[in-house]
Amino acid sequence: MQKQITEANLRLLIDSLLLKGQRVVGPxxxxxxxxxxxxxxxxxxxxxxxxxxxxxxxxxxxCEDLLEYRKNGQxxxxxxxxxxxxxxxxxxxxxxxxxxxMPVLDSVFSWDYKDQFYLERRxxxxxxxxxxxxxxxxxxxxxxxxxxxxxxxxxLMFSHLVNGGFLVESHTDKGALFLESWKDRFxxxxxxxxxxxxxxxxxxFDLKKIKGWLDDHFEDPAWDSIATRCVxxxxxxxxxxxxxxxxxxxxxxxxxxxxxxxxxxxxxxxFTNHASGHNPRDLQPKRYRxxxxxKFKYYDDKFGxxxxxxxxxxxxxxxxxxxxxxxxxxxxxx
Amino acid sequence: MCDSNKNIYLPYLATVEEVIDETPDVRxxxxxxxxxxxxDNFSFRAGQFAEYSAFGAxxxxxxxxxxxxxxxxxxxxxxxxxxxxxxxxxxxxGDTMGIRGPYGNxxxxxxxxxxxLIFITGGIALPPLRTLIWNCLDMRDKFGDITIVYGARTxxxxxxxxxxxxxxxxxxxxxxxxxxxxxxxxxxxxKVGFVPTVLDELAPSSDNCIALLCGPPVMIKFTLPxxxxxxxxxxxxxxxxxxxxxxxxxxxxxxxxxxxxxxxxGPVFTAKQVxxxxxxx
Numbered sequence: 001m002q003k004q005i006t007e008a009n010l011r012l013l014i015d016s017l018l019l020k021g022q023r024v025v026g027p028x029x030x031x032x033x034x035x036x037x038x039x040x041x042x043x044x045x046x047x048x049x050x051x052x053x054x055x056x057x058x059x060x061x062x063c064e065d066l067l068e069y070r071k072n073g074q075x076x077x078x079x080x081x082x083x084x085x086x087x088x089x090x091x092x093x094x095x096x097x098x099x100x101x102m103p104v105l106d107s108v109f110s111w112d113y114k115d116q117f118y119l120e121r122r123x124x125x126x127x128x129x130x131x132x133x134x135x136x137x138x139x140x141x142x143x144x145x146x147x148x149x150x151x152x153x154x155x156l157m158f159s160h161l162v163n164g165g166f167l168v169e170s171h172t173d174k175g176a177l178f179l180e181s182w183k184d185r186f187x188x189x190x191x192x193x194x195x196x197x198x199x200x201x202x203x204x205f206d207l208k209k210i211k212g213w214l215d216d217h218f219e220d221p222a223w224d225s226i227a228t229r230c231v232x233x234x235x236x237x238x239x240x241x242x243x244x245x246x247x248x249x250x251x252x253x254x255x256x257x258x259x260x261x262x263x264x265x266x267x268x269x270x271f272t273n274h275a276s277g278h279n280p281r282d283l284q285p286k287r288y289r290x291x292x293x294x295k296f297k298y299y300d301d302k303f304g305x306x307x308x309x310x311x312x313x314x315x316x317x318x319x320x321x322x323x324x325x326x327x328x329x330x331x332x333x334x
Numbered sequence: 335m336c337d338s339n340k341n342i343y344l345p346y347l348a349t350v351e352e353v354i355d356e357t358p359d360v361r362x363x364x365x366x367x368x369x370x371x372x373x374d375n376f377s378f379r380a381g382q383f384a385e386y387s388a389f390g391a392x393x394x395x396x397x398x399x400x401x402x403x404x405x406x407x408x409x410x411x412x413x414x415x416x417x418x419x420x421x422x423x424x425x426x427x428g429d430t431m432g433i434r435g436p437y438g439n440x441x442x443x444x445x446x447x448x449x450x451l452i453f454i455t456g457g458i459a460l461p462p463l464r465t466l467i468w469n470c471l472d473m474r475d476k477f478g479d480i481t482i483v484y485g486a487r488t489x490x491x492x493x494x495x496x497x498x499x500x501x502x503x504x505x506x507x508x509x510x511x512x513x514x515x516x517x518x519x520x521x522x523x524x525k526v527g528f529v530p531t532v533l534d535e536l537a538p539s540s541d542n543c544i545a546l547l548c549g550p551p552v553m554i555k556f557t558l559p560x561x562x563x564x565x566x567x568x569x570x571x572x573x574x575x576x577x578x579x580x581x582x583x584x585x586x587x588x589x590x591x592x593x594x595x596x597x598x599x600g601p602v603f604t605a606k607q608v609x610x611x612x613x614x615x
Contacts, residue, residue: 066341066343067343071390076430076432080344115342115585248392248580249392250387250389259343275416276415276550280613280614294590
């Protein structure tokens with residue numbers, strides 16, 4: 001289903017949602033950077049800049065409470081967080097590279113044991129994607145099978161119209177229901193043209209070929225040259241839409257506190273350290289190898305998908321200039 | 335255990351019923367679930383693990399060291415080496431702690447029926463096999479000969495000393511205990527030597543026999559060739575991997591050895607499976 005919306009009507013729509021008490025999250029200025037954060041008014045929205053961190057934190061926050069404990073003599077009182085009480089959310093202005101990561105992450109959080117913290121947020125959130133009209137040197141979504149207009153993961157997809165406003169395309173029942181509920185704000189498409197999509201300068205990788213090499217090259221001198229530069233800061237994992245490693249830590253005292261889930265990164269030196277002091281990934285190249293292997297082989301082996309949407313953020317933030325697209329290109333040539 | 339609407343990170347509460355010091359720094363906790371329904375319904379298989387929590391410190395991963403045949407409680411056994419294990423060690427009888435689990439796969443005990451079993455283990459790696467040892471001893475007539483080769487650096491480092499004595503006294507188990515050279519007192523009545531050497535001397539028949547191997551990496555490394563020499567096939571050797579874990583649920587991305595998730599695909603593997611893995615454990 002296709003509709004159209006003017007910028008003025010979009011603002012009215014968002015402000016009506018907020019007025020109703022609906023939680024609306026979108027790209028907005030947050031300190032020195034643009035992040036996906038709750039909006040307080042439609043004017044907060046920043047549509048012309050890719051947020052510094054991905055949209056995964058709307059479902060898998062940097063830090064979240066899992067339970068609260070309180071000591072009561074020799075007893076412990078536990079309080080469950082009850083993810084079923086998470087608020088309904090409209091997540092708007094989501095870049096295609098961010099939205100596309102969500103169906104990928106669904107696999108790990110829902111296979112076997114269901115992580116309701118993630119899944120409840122997923123089911124209570126509508127994702128409104130926004131097609132990209134500009135790309136920078138780090139963007140490479142087109143190299144991993146996506147595109148700046150890709151609707152993967154989006155319930156509704158917005159595309160900028162040449163004369164202002166947006167073309168709106170519904171891709172799921174959730175999206176169609178939203179259009180129906182707010183039909184006064186949308187109009188039928190009048191045939192206006194959409195702005196040309198961004199064109200990242202990236203040629204498609206042969207991901208099968210890359211995986212083929214990874215299948216047989218756990219041990220290879222290339223890992224040393226690829227990753228000796230890595231300082232293990234974990235920034236790449238923290239800005240990545242698909243990285244999902246986490247830690248579980250108690251914060252508080254022996255008497256009371258919270259158990260919380262935090263983002264973690266396989267690049268950190270202690271990530272796999274055993275209690276005995278033995279560390280299976282004792283050197284940075286082994287840790288970086290895991291990053292590449294997990295993204296392009298292990299996750300594919302298990303769930304048939306890659307953990308990379310070509311958003312380019314890891315390339316932009318790496319303090320030592322590691323370029324994952326360049327590494328994939330190098331592997332592809334082998 | 336996969337109740338879909340539950341908070342999968344919420345532990346059951348358990349009371350410390352008994353504290354046993356195995357060595358100066360290794361402790362056993364006997365734990366009883368506080369919720370009657372959980373106590374009645376908690377079931378596990380030998381080889382499975384759990385996440386044990388000391389509230390305020392966090393969670394640690396250990397195997398369930400007691401046997402599934404012993405109902406009403408579970409036991410864990412750990413060395414106090416970090417924040418969580420030190421806090422677990424501070425727990426006194428009557429204190430409350432948390433347990434999530436059971437997680438992971440288990441020893442395929444039904445496939446061992448009618449076979450001879452040899453348990454080979456060292457130091458603090460006895461607990462992951464002790465669950466299976468008691469499981470088998472509690473169904474003794476289902477198995478052939480049962481042999482246990484257990485070593486530690488010194489006499490003081492042997493865990494479950496009272497049970498070693500019990501196994502020594504039983505006529506239906508053969509216990510071969512050993513300590514590393516220099517680790518014995520004048521009164522020591524066991525062998526002196528490393529586990530692989532002692533196993534080599536013992537030379538158990540591999541005929542209709544399953545080897546269950548658990549120990550520090552160096553022990554595993556030198557024991558596998560001995561087993562091979564004795565004619566054990568890689569499918570007849572079982573071991574457990576002990577990679578660092580957090581969630582235990584196949585999500586947090588920490589315990590993988592290549593594409594194998596120790597928490598889901600393991601922790602029990604055959605030597606054949608382990609040999610097919612990259613060296614990442």
